[in-house]
Amino acid sequence: MDKNFDPKTTEEAIYRMWETGGFFAPKKDSNGSPFSIIMPPPNANDPLHIGHAMFITIEDILIRYHRMKGDPTLWLPGTDHAGIETQFVFEKKLAKQDKSRFNFDRDTLYKMIWDYVQENSGVAVNQMKKLGASADWSTFKFTLDPDIVQRVLDTFIKLHHDQLIYRGQKLINYCTKCGTGYSELEVEHVEETTKLYFIKYGPFVLATTRPETKFADTAVAVHPKDKRYKKYVGQEIEVTGLLGTFKLKVIADEYVDPEFGTGVVKITPYHDFNDFDVWQRHLDEIPAPQQVIDKQGRLTALAGPYAGMKIKAARELIEKHLDEKGLLAKPSETYSHNVGVCYRCKTILEPLPLTQFFIKTKPLVTGALKALDTKETTVMGAGQEKILRHWLNNIRDWNISRQIVWGIRIPVWYNVKGHEHQITVSFLDKEKTQKHGALSQWVSEFGLDHIKNNLQQIDVGTWADGGAPWVVSVDEPKADGLWIQETDTFDTWFSSGQWPVVTLQANGKSAFDMFYPTSVMETGYDILPIWVMRMMLLGIYVTGKSPFGVVYLHGLVRDEKGQKMSKSKGNVINPLDMVDKYGADAIRIALVMSSTPGQDKAVGESTIRGMRNFSNKIWNAARYVYLERQNNTSVTDKPGNEDAHFLIKLNEVHESVTQLLDSFRIGLAAETTHNEFWHWYCDVAIEQRKKGEISLAALEKGLTVFLTLLHPFMPFVTEEIWGKLTEKQNSPLITAPWKTS
């Protein structure tokens, strides 16, 4: 044995040995109870970051532990197509070539992204292997694998059959840059400092931050008890604005805060969530709204001379013109409030009226709450179960439509026959230039087939104008009519929300029967509502059982000062660099030592270096035992009376680590193992041995036990020692029993 342990020259060979030995596949004939974890699928297109290293480590620890205990153990890996994220990255790449998504029809664009993802896929998988992930790669699934897609579509069809799907027009948070709408869970709120304008509005002065939307005003609202304005309620007022004079109804609604601004609010239902709600409460008083901002973030024809301008430019110009016409009642104030931004590109989201597909979520909640009540599913992670309940109790219908191509196309077909006027299409002509407009405008020139084959997007009518009838079908319906498939794709989370169910199903009935519901879902607390909650909703809906028994939520990994890692701060730790430098074992145990579920974890390079020292310590303790055995072949092979105390203590350590792992206190288990090994086995026991107070056989026994205990946390160094130590090469440590008699 060398003086120091060198991860660089050993880890790869060890991993290969495990993999070719087939040790990652569940031993289905063992008599323990099945243990399974479905890996949270990382973005297929992205290299791993430290957060991935965290989940790989925790899950691998649990998996290795249960495998050694003799349970049939499955860790099912996979990757996610990550719809918006990936398409966003790809579009940035296109932009560098002076192209955009609008230069391609949707099928071509899809194929291009597919190829791009293929180039990069494999990177994440290889990195997971470097970290020692003992996943069963033969069960690997990608969210766009045909067998997965089929099952995701089946779920949609089932939901539709059970009347849990509807198509409806609502105000949607829409990113004009990414070109898609979101569900409310993907919206990030940030504080924005903006101007609060005071505009003369007929007899009123109103305060607004968005003068550019005033062309779409449909009413003016005041608080019902506001004495100042009581006489106007129900009246029509005459307002002179930039585009001339018009009339608006004054309504009373509790929503208006008389203390704020002037106590008068313009109602712009299509561009503000609160205004939309006010409209819904006063449908008979307020006329149907119109849209003044379009999906490109430009003003529509409704804005007259401002049509075509971007929001920000329009706002500035409108301010100027209002000022010139004396329509500003007083100078604007600086005002700070929260706005929703795209979680991906941080663009301010526009509330826009869009017709999308929704899942009725309320009927699905009951089962999830019951699973929590009965402890069918328990949540580990500082107070996170309460948070999950809060989300469940305040859930809204789930918008699953995304206006991107990188995803699973919604299996809905529109019969456009007779509705050609209401339907807007974008497609490419033979020269690959974009055509946009009503279907009726193009269909005679290009023919329906050309349009379908070169389609970018279809916009079917809204509730207001009827729109085309639609049916749910994977293939084009055979029925009479002219059929065009919806161009929207599912929210990525709709497919990953079914992940435990569909991945196991796609691995065959026996896998599903044996491993569903899974034992543990391990992921970061930051995706509790967006992912974990939805897996519960859909998993229970499809199978009747909650998809996992334990939800283990790890914290976010922060830098050694406890600050969030970010590229701009330059404090990002790349886990693969650390593997190169200190070995996979070091970063693994550094991540989990003294960590607590739900609590963020600070990790710096010095922590990892310290743990590299620990792996070397293990190596050298083993080296001591090894060398002494070589020099003392005659020493008795059995512990003697003098070892009683040592053996009792050894057993206590084993039991306490076992107990900690059984109760998912992984951080404490790592800490206990570390402390007992270093500060008892090395500092005390080996020193006792040097003085002849305990037997070599006992020390060897101790080493075996500690290698077993340490293996889930630090699989490489322990496996390497195991191989060196005896003639055990034929049965590697990964398969060793957890408890030897």
Add this chain to the structure above:
RNA sequence: GGACCCGUAGCUCAGCUGGCUAGAGCGUUUCAUUGACAUUGAAAAGGUCAGAGGUUCAAGUCCUCUCGGGUCCACCA
């Protein structure tokens, strides 16, 4: 406005159903070391466990309040 979490050595954090003479890693000081390991060892400094009440034979651990920090949600145009 609502909810959740945290405040324990210089720094980052463990400490489960109350029994602690309060621990670890990193850092600091002194000494040691050619035989497992300097990626080391020994010793040491450093903590009225944020504060105040309460429950208890016993509280870092349970309860209440106060102060301080963080996160999420909801939001007044």
